[in-house]
Structures are given as C-alpha cells and as structure tokens.
Amino acid sequence: MTALEARALRYLQSRGPACAGDLGGHLWPERRARRTAVQGGGDYAAQMFLGRLRKKGWVRVLDGPGSSVWACALLGDRELEKNPA
Numbered sequence: 001m002t003a004l005e006a007r008a009l010r011y012l013q014s015r016g017p018a019c020a021g022d023l024g025g026h027l028w029p030e031r032r033a034r035r036t037a038v039q040g041g042g043d044y045a046a047q048m049f050l051g052r053l054r055k056k057g058w059v060r061v062l063d064g065p066g067s068s069v070w071a072c073a074l075l076g077d078r079e080l081e082k083n084p085a
Contacts, residue, residue, distance in 0.1 A: 001083050008049065009058060009080050012072040017062055019069055020046040 004027065011026050012018060024043030050070050053059040058076035062069045072080075 001079055004049075005053065005058070006080065006083060008053065009072050009076045012059065012070060013077065013080065017069045017071040020050055023050065023070065 008023060008027060011023060015022075021043045024046030027046065027049075047068075050059055053076070054061070056075070058073055058079055059070050060073040062071055
C-alpha cells in the first residue's frame with residue numbers, strides 16, 4: 001500500500017462517505033482551485049484514483065442520487081489494520 005492510498009483510506013474511514021471532489025481536495029490541496037472538471041465532472045484524478053482502489057476492493061461506491069459517493073470497504077479497513085503507519 002502506498003502512502004497516498006493509505007491517506008485516502010484513512011480520510012474515508014475518519015470522515016465517512018465522500019465524493020471524489022472532497023477526497024481530491026484532501027489529497028492534493030494545491031490543486032483545490034482547479035479541481036473541478038468541465039460540466040461538473042468533479043475531480044477527474046480522484047475519480048481515477050478511487051477506481052483503482054475499487055479494483056483492489058478497498059473502497060466501494062454507495063448508491064444515491066447525483067454524484068458518486070465513496071466509502072472505505074471492509075477490505076480497505078483490513079488493509080489499514082495491516083499497515084497502520
């Protein structure tokens with residue numbers, strides 16, 4: 001697990017479900033001013049990053065209206081337990 005992956009999972013664990021834009025602002029605060037994509041697509045880099053974490057089984061998408069909301073999955077919790085640093 002990379003430091004960025006661990007930081008993302010810890011954010012989702014502590015904050016609860018979040019949209020990609022919120023996570024992107026947390027992971028890359030220097031990009032905060034230009035994080036929104038054209039036509040409200042949100043933070044594209046965070047969306048792609050969350051997609052990679054989803055393939056590993058560490059995060060999941062919650063159903064709901066509007067933007068995708070992401071949460072830490074059970075495998076993500078277990079991975080953080082193995083790598084507490």
